[in-house]
Amino acid sequence: MSKRIFIIYTGGTIGMVRSPQGYVAVSGLQKLIDEKIPPRLSMDMPDYDLFEYPDPIDSSNIRPPEWARIAKDISDRYDDYDGFVVLHGTDTMAYTASALSFLLRDLTKPVIVTGSQIPLSELRNDAQTNLVTAIELASSYNIPEVCLYFNGVLLRGNRSSKLLATGFEAFASPNYPHLADVGIYIELNQHALLPVPDKIHFELPDYNFAQVRVLSLYPGIEAEVIEAMTQTPCRALILRTYGVGNGPSLDKPFLKALEQAHRRGVVLTSLTQCTSGSVNLGSYAAGSELAKTGLLGGGDMTVEAAFAKLHHLCALGLSSDEIRRAISKPRAGEITTKKSI
CATH class of the missing domain: 3.40.50.40 (Rossmann fold)
Incomplete structure (x- = not known):
């Protein structure tokens, strides 16, 4: 049976377009994906459903209640999919990945958070590779935790930080090894991964962002x-x-x-x-x-x-x-x- 992936598009650079005020988050990511990923390549991708938030935003506007919203959207569909990808802006991506790791404790399926430094709408971009690789990681590998994937490295979400404002190697995990390195091959660091739990232990309380x-x-x-x-x-x-x-x-x-x-x-x-x-x-x-x-x-x-x-x-x-x-x-x-x- 083919794998099914659920993708949440929250906003961020990956789906932005140019405007007189600079890049802005817009809806319509599926149309952009269809334009940018050729049919011959998309045929090899697993089945996925893309859920676009009706109000995509720059991640600098993300607040803790949005973390709970993303976690609930994953929790509500957890039994229906084999893995999950969250498309997110880079500025607060490490915060969201960290929060999801506490909200969605003891995962048995991958939750991969990713984005890009250059929008998919641009001719030269890092968005396509990050998106395709995140989907592959979520569908084909046994990774029972919330991760952040970016530019060839898979990091534990709650160990990641954004260290470069403009470089493709934007994220690092200063105090913990990579969970995987992605080059010609995808090489998982099995010893660094969390063990597969017996059952999930999700905690989805309401978040107050002033405490x-x-x-x-x-x-x-x-x-x-x-x-x-x-x-x-x-x-x-x-x-x-x-x-x-x-x-x-x-x-x-x-x-x-x-x-x-x-x-x-x-x-x-x-x-x-x-x-x-x-x-x-x-x-x-x-x-x-x-x-x-x-x-x-x-x-x-x-x-x-x-x-x-x-x-x-x-x-x-x-x-x-x-x-x-x-x-x-x-x-x-x-x-x-x-x-x-």
């Missing part, structure tokens, strides 16, 4: 910034610290602001500002002082993964203490633990 905030430290940051960022309705703050988790440990008002936020129930999580590496708050005194305020280490999670994970934990209705206990425990392979090394 998690992100702040990068900078020299001379004032305590008032922390105070402003942690006011209601904030339930969690990701603090992007220096190196392995260091910060202004001699700034008493700054430390007091963190401690007060912790006491109000705000979950404080530290991630490194570096592209790769992990937080270890006990490595330096400058990190240990921050830890005394209630700041927790986020390990080697990406900002995108931690942001999506905290949204998810908040949406599940967990208490602050429950979220604090859960933040460093892997839910979908998003963080390295001693057991996973």
